[in-house]
Amino acid sequence: MSDDTFNLSGQIAFVTGAGQGAGRAIALKLARHNVDGVAVNDFMAERAEAVAQEIRDLGVRAIAVPADVGDHGAIQRAADQTRAELGSITLLINNAGNAGPDVTMRPSPVFWETAPEEWDRYFHTNLKGVMNCCHCIIPQMVEQKTGRIVTVVSDAGRIGEARLTAYAAAKAAAAGFMRSIAKETGRYNITANCISLSTLEPALDEPTLSEFLRSDQAKAHVGRYVIRRFGKPDDVANMTLFLCSEAGSWITGQTYPVNGGYSFSL
Structure with missing residues (x-):
């Protein structure tokens, strides 16, 4: 008789920014733990479809729902398509981040030397995108009286990061938004939590990654981690799996640092 706390049978997941990196890993992890279906979101259709096919190869239903999370209408259409093809969404993973469709993310000048249009691209994805997805998908969870929402934020927003002020502000705002959502949705058996990250390995081929990790730049950066x-x-x-599973059923409104000890939290 199986007693798998992490068995997600009966759940339908919507994962944003899932065409590569952490989003892809999340979508595949949920699929390997018996989720009934995964909607793979990315702003690049070919990346979304490639990951959806990987999930189908595991024997799990999956569809690609390419859209810019900052576009409310596009996300509403993606949520409706998911419900029609897979069933009502019960797991929402807000992973899309960085600079969104404008993939260039770099340290900026000090805040007072930046232009307002530079701020907008970070808020578009990291805050508005999270709000759009919650606005379009929570009604499905309320109807089912169950749901898990996990939003990926950043230690830049939790402790501050110079020369990434707009990004830090957007991530901090997303975490505050999730705490409010936790209070609004708890009565419907919906949890809402955040994962706060520091730097992940860059998405490089193995030889290039190995060379990078041996560089003085990489060693200096890693030296900041316990x-x-x-x-x-x-x-x-x-x-993400933990927070989506039965193991996380009495946890809500929290932000969990997953950061190698870059910073600590009470």
Whole structure:
């Protein structure tokens, strides 16, 4: 007789930014734990479809729902498509982040030397995108009277990061938004939590990654971590699985650092 706390049978997942990196790892992790279906979101259709096919190869239903999370209408259509093809969404993973469709993310000048249009691209994905997904998908969870929402934020927002002020502000706002959502949805057996990340390994081919990890730049960066390595996509996926499972059923409104000890939290 099986007693698998992490068995997600009966659940339908919607994972944003799932075409690569941590989002892909999360989608595959949920599929390997018997989720009944996965909607793979990415703003690049070919990436979304490639990951959806990987999930189908595992014997789990999956569809690609390419959309910019900052576009409310596009996310509403994706949520409706998911419900029509897979069933009502019970797991929402807000993973899409960084600079969104404008993939360039770099340290900026000090805040007072930045332009307002520079702030907008970070808020578009990291805050508005989370709000759009919650607005479009929570009604399905309320109707089912069950749900798990996990939003990936950043230690930049939790402790601050110079020259990434707009990004830090957007991530901090997303975490505050999730705490409010936790209070609004708890009565419907819906939990809402955040995972706060520091730097993950860059998405490079194995030889290039190995060369990078041996560089002085990488060693200096890793020296800021108690566990002296960059994060891996599976580190994020494992915590996501925990929060989506029965093991996390009495946890809500929390932000969990998954950061190798870059910073600590009470």
